[in-house]
Amino acid sequence: MKQDLFSKLSLHYATSSSLVLTSLLCGLLVTPKTMALELGANWTLNIFTDIQLNWQDDDHDEMSMADHDHDEMSMADHDHMDDDPMGDMHMEDSHTMHHNVNDFELGETVLFVQGQATDRLSFLGDFNIQPKKYRDDHHSTKVFQVARLQAKYQVSNHHSILVGKMHTPVNYWNDNFHHGTIFYPTISRPLAFEEFVPHHEIAVRWAGENFGQKRWFYDVILGSGQSAENDPFTNGIRAFALIGGFHPSQRSQIRLAYYEDTILNHEDDPNHTNHAMDGMDGMAEEGLHYKYDTYAASFHHESDKFRVLTEIFLTDSDEDGLKKTWYQYLGWKAKPWVTPYLQGDWVSVPSDDPHSQPGHNRFYVIGADFSIHPQISIKAEFFKQDNDRVDEPYERNGLQVKLSVVL
Amino acid sequence: MRSTPIRVLTGFMIVLVMIAPTARAELICLGNISQDLISNIDDLGQIVTGEQTSWANGSTIRLALPGKSSPQLEGISARFTTSTGKELQRHWLRLAFTGRAAPPKFFDSNEALLNYLRKTPGSVGFLEADESFNLDGLTQIQIRQENG
Numbered sequence: 424m425k426q427d428l429f430s431k432l433s434l435h436y437a438t439s440s441s442l443v444l445t446s447l448l449c450g451l452l453v454t455p456k457t458m459a460l461e462l463g464a465n466w467t468l469n470i471f472t473d474i475q476l477n478w479q480d481d482d483h484d485e486m487s488m489a490d491h492d493h494d495e496m497s498m499a500d501h502d503h504m505d506d507d508p509m510g511d512m513h514m515e516d517s518h519t520m521h522h523n524v525n526d527f528e529l530g531e532t533v534l535f536v537q538g539q540a541t542d543r544l545s546f547l548g549d550f551n552i553q554p555k556k557y558r559d560d561h562h563s564t565k566v567f568q569v570a571r572l573q574a575k576y577q578v579s580n581h582h583s584i585l586v587g588k589m590h591t592p593v594n595y596w597n598d599n600f601h602h603g604t605i606f607y608p609t610i611s612r613p614l615a616f617e618e619f620v621p622h623h624e625i626a627v628r629w630a631g632e633n634f635g636q637k638r639w640f641y642d643v644i645l646g647s648g649q650s651a652e653n654d655p656f657t658n659g660i661r662a663f664a665l666i667g668g669f670h671p672s673q674r675s676q677i678r679l680a681y682y683e684d685t686i687l688n689h690e691d692d693p694n695h696t697n698h699a700m701d702g703m704d705g706m707a708e709e710g711l712h713y714k715y716d717t718y719a720a721s722f723h724h725e726s727d728k729f730r731v732l733t734e735i736f737l738t739d740s741d742e743d744g745l746k747k748t749w750y751q752y753l754g755w756k757a758k759p760w761v762t763p764y765l766q767g768d769w770v771s772v773p774s775d776d777p778h779s780q781p782g783h784n785r786f787y788v789i790g791a792d793f794s795i796h797p798q799i800s801i802k803a804e805f806f807k808q809d810n811d812r813v814d815e816p817y818e819r820n821g822l823q824v825k826l827s828v829v830l
Numbered sequence: 831m832r833s834t835p836i837r838v839l840t841g842f843m844i845v846l847v848m849i850a851p852t853a854r855a856e857l858i859c860l861g862n863i864s865q866d867l868i869s870n871i872d873d874l875g876q877i878v879t880g881e882q883t884s885w886a887n888g889s890t891i892r893l894a895l896p897g898k899s900s901p902q903l904e905g906i907s908a909r910f911t912t913s914t915g916k917e918l919q920r921h922w923l924r925l926a927f928t929g930r931a932a933p934p935k936f937f938d939s940n941e942a943l944l945n946y947l948r949k950t951p952g953s954v955g956f957l958e959a960d961e962s963f964n965l966d967g968l969t970q971i972q973i974r975q976e977n978g
Binding site for chain 1: 917927928949
């Protein structure tokens with residue numbers, strides 16, 4: 424049985440790796456000629472893909488490389504890890520804390536399909552493929568994942584209703600470029616994404632936009648909640664979100680969001696291991712429903728010379744103190760095709776938190792984005808990380824380079 | 831044999847012709863929409879940048895633009911935005927990825943663009959004027975000064 428699973432995983436790995444590399448090559452060859460692949464008159468397909476190279480000076484040598492070096496890890500190990508929640512937890516730690524030590528990573532290949540069924544009804548599908556060993560959400564055994572599958576009905580020129588699996592628009596980042604790495608201003612997502620931001624929601628969303636001179640907008644979302652994963656409303660309506668914002672100038676946006684959810688059977692929930700760290704087991708009551716509220720604020724401004732993105736994310740619950748995260752980006756468009764930038768990313772979790780590892784994680788970057796073509800981007804970053812939210816705190820410095828292509 | 835002044839003058843004229851700005855054809859906007867919707871257009875620039883993605887009646891705006899490496903696209907981008915044509919393409923790619931707007935279609939020839947407009951209700955397109963255009967079934971939308 425185990426051998427069968429190993430063979431299956433190996434096949435998935437080889438197939439998905441080939442898909443990623445093939446789409447990358449096709450993207451590089453074909454992008455100068457097309458912006459999207461036409462699938463009939465009203466349907467288009469885009470393929471996003473990326474690869475990343477990492478070099479780092481890691482002073483955290485107490486941890487065995489067997490725990491971290493995914494390149495050295497056989498698929499049999501992966502198989503074993505799937506059976507071992509604690510092992511999986513270790514894997515998550517490394518990714519969650521941006522502690523990848525792969526020299527080479529294949530990113531996601533995203534198949535993005537968009538279609539207009541009628542003049543008011545449109546569909547969007549966002550499917551991604553990635554070898555399991557490179558996935559951030561490593562506890563998942565899936566090579567292929569559905570990130571978004573939504574239908575949108577335009578009720579009027581200002582209002583629309585969306586149904587399906589969608590990116591929760593709680594902050595600018597998640598609403599604008601969750602899986603589109605070519606759009607990321609930096610190589611990595613904000614640290615908050617790995618633990619606190621509810622990436623996806625199966626939900627009904629009522630949206631309004633473009634009100635008045637400042638183009639005010641809002642979203643009201645009734646969702647299945649994070650515990651439901653891909654089962655629509657299996658526990659009823661568990662999540663609620665209210666988002667509002669406006670554009671202070673034509674190329675600026677301010678957004679505020681509130682999101683609440685309850686993680687059911689907190690200890691048993693598969694997502695728990697995604698959040699909890701070593702030593703956390705037993706800290707929360709067995710069967711505890713973990714109700715939490717999040718408050719988010721985003722500011723984005725893009726001029727001909729500068730780009731600024733601020734993402735603040737606060738998470739609170741009755742059982743613990745306030746968890747705080749702050750992502751800050753500042754880019755200078757030195758040339759139309761090159762943007763040097765600075766990034767700071769901070770996470771702070773109070774010491775009595777029952778759900779997440781207490782401590783601080785700080786991530787600093789100086790980098791540059793070379794947009795050599797509208798559909799090709801190369802980013803290079805020197806980074807420094809100081810993380811005490813693990814059993815063995817570490818500091819590390821490194822260089823990472825990412826090539827992103829969209830076909 | 832021509833005298834030196836004539837040769838100098840001829841050379842000067844040739845240089846003048848070479849450096850003189852090339853007369854560009856006028857940019858026009860054509861739509862396959864009703865007169866009611868045309869009268870409700872506030873700012874064509876908002877359609878070019880995707881800030882407005884649906885018509886006043888709620889139907890989707892289908893935007894048609896000249897080929898992505900064409901000088902016409904650069905001209906449209908310069909007229910309605912402060913971005914280059916390439917930046918406009920990246921902007922639209924990002925906007926389409928959010929699901930907020932139907933991505934524009936780019937056409938390498940005016941003929942293909944006009945055919946698309948004729949076949950697609952709710953569409954609007956930009957191209958350089960040509961007297962030979964057959965505009966049957968399409969309505970010209972005035973590009974006001976504040977639009978660009």
